[in-house]
Amino acid sequence: MVSGPLTEEQLLNMLDRSRLPKHVAVIMDGNGRWARDRGLPRISGHRAGIEATRRVIEDCRSLGIKILTLFAFSVENWKRPKSEVSALMDLLKKYLRGETHKLIENDIRFKAIGRINGLSDSVQKEITMATQRTKNGKEMMLNVALNYSGRIEIIDAINKIIGDVQGGRLERDKITEEVFSRYLYTESLPDPDLLIRTSGEERISNFLLWQTAYAEFFVTSVYWPDFRRYHLLEALVDYQKRKRRFGGL
Ligand code: FPP
Secondary structure: OOOOOOOHHHHHOOOOHHOOEEEEEOOOOHHHHHHHHHOHHHHHHHHHHHHHHHHHHHHHHHHHHOOOEEEEHHHHHHHHHHHHHHHHHHHHHHHHHHHHHHHHHHOOOEEEOOOOHOOOOOOOOOOHHOOOOOOOOOOOOEEEEEOOHOOOOOOOHHHHHHHHHHOOOOOOHOOOHHHHHHHOOOOOOOOOOEEOOOOOOOOOOOOOOOOOOOOOOEOOOOHHHHHHHHHHHHHHHHHHOOOOOOOOO
């Protein structure tokens, strides 16, 4: 018998729709290497990365994933050449301006997570518009991490907690894990069940440090622009084979 890689159809048949992860997070990595391998400028990789982003949103939505969180721009990414940073910001603005109507049509709610006030006014304006216009989305929540750092998110939460304790809105002996979680950018959302990272790197890179405590990690070697529904299905099927014990037996 000849056996090779599974086909997309086989993966789809293997997927148990009743046990999908509720929250999927993705570290979209490898745009630069994808472009380099083709002798193209890095920005072409990011442009192709946007296409992959569009696809993964559509695919998660149609499969029935309820929360999708994408790592688009980290606090550390400001260290990149100015031209690359501004090209990324332009792509983001264009995406938000051009695609918000599709999010609305698909009943998807958009939210930016990170230090949003550290982004330019024009980016903030697009974010505010998209957030406002999609606020009634019920089928899927799309979080995009922008100017994001997991450590800074924890510091921001601590500062908010201090403010609430000092202002008498929170008692200091009432700070449980659950309470703390609500002060994070992800607020009341459940933690990611599955974290996907592309381009073969096996690092968390300061993404959702608190929230990924028990996430299942799936690394694929494909670069982000090459990520297709096939790879998403691979990750979901693999996830369903795991035994999640959360530290128990
Ligand atoms: C990682 O590739 C990718 C990024 C830093 C940017 C990811 C952003 C997008 C794909 C656009 C997202 C846009 C929206 C609208 C959500 P890299 O440049 O680190 O690749 P490399 O490691 O190969 O250099």
